[in-house]
Amino acid sequence: MKDPDVIFDLSLVFYGLFSISDLESTSFFNRITDEYTFNFSGQDIERIMSALEWALKHKDYDFSKILPNLSFSNDQIITFMERYLDRLRSAFDENTLKAMKVPLDQRELKILIVDDRKHEHVELKFLHTTYKIITVYTIAQGLTKYSKEKFDVVLLSRNRSPNDNLVFLTRLQEIINQTKHSQVPVLALLDAENDVSAEKLFELGCSGHLSSPVPRYLLLQEIYRLTA
Numbered sequence: 001m002k003d004p005d006v007i008f009d010l011s012l013v014f015y016g017l018f019s020i021s022d023l024e025s026t027s028f029f030n031r032i033t034d035e036y037t038f039n040f041s042g043q044d045i046e047r048i049m050s051a052l053e054w055a056l057k058h059k060d061y062d063f064s065k066i067l068p069n070l071s072f073s074n075d076q077i078i079t080f081m082e083r084y085l086d087r088l089r090s091a092f093d094e095n096t097l098k099a100m101k102v103p104l105d106q107r108e109l110k111i112l113i114v115d116d117r118k119h120e121h122v123e124l125k126f127l128h129t130t131y132k133i134i135t136v137y138t139i140a141q142g143l144t145k146y147s148k149e150k151f152d153v154v155l156l157s158r159n160r161s162p163n164d165n166l167v168f169l170t171r172l173q174e175i176i177n178q179t180k181h182s183q184v185p186v187l188a189l190l191d192a193e194n195d196v197s198a199e200k201l202f203e204l205g206c207s208g209h210l211s212s213p214v215p216r217y218l219l220l221q222e223i224y225r226l227t228a
Contacts (some may be wrong), residue, residue, distance in 0.1 A: 042100030169204035
């Protein structure tokens with residue numbers, strides 16, 4: 001029996017069996033590339049591929065026991081894993097995986113997220129598992145938090161009110177100039193329809209920007225770049 005981590009990784013793969021009725025259908029496997037690109041790092045993908053490689057070397061194992069209520073036979077599950085691994089291998093070669101690997105910083109980062117949604121942007125929720133996150137939903141709250149607490153980076157995601165990005169950056173510089181508060185990197189996450197120019201953001205002290213939706217590994221790499 002393989003260690004629990006591999007069985008857990010296989011269970012993540014097997015959840016796909018609940019959304020597929022025909023193993024010959026290509027639509028499910030076509031979605032895998034996008035899902036892994038946006039939601040996984042290079043390390044995550046390598047781990048999933050290793051679990052699948054182990055499984056395909058142990059085809060005598062009863063994989064139907066990993067998740068309850070699977071409506072596929074063991075042979076069908078093996079076929080599913082073969083197609084799944086082929087898709088990952090074709091989409092993520094060695095160089096691609098290397099580019100997607102997230103540098104690991106040992107210190108705990110404290111990040112201020114200035115969002116404009118009642119509920120935090122779904123793209124940012126995973127950050128809670130890695131960093132200490134403080135989320136606010138207005139410019140005033142963001143500026144107050146910045147002036148009273150110490151942060152390693154600010155994520156600015158004001159896409160429903162694009163001009164708020166400029167207002168926040170302008171007032172942030174005023175706080176820094178007036179209080180001698182240390183400059184903290186600001187990373188803007190911009191939706192495609194956001195018409196605020198990157199050049200204008202940089203003029204006001206923004207440290208970088210990414211277009212939303214942003215792959216998880218790119219966001220983590222940019223945070224690492226700004227705080228290393």
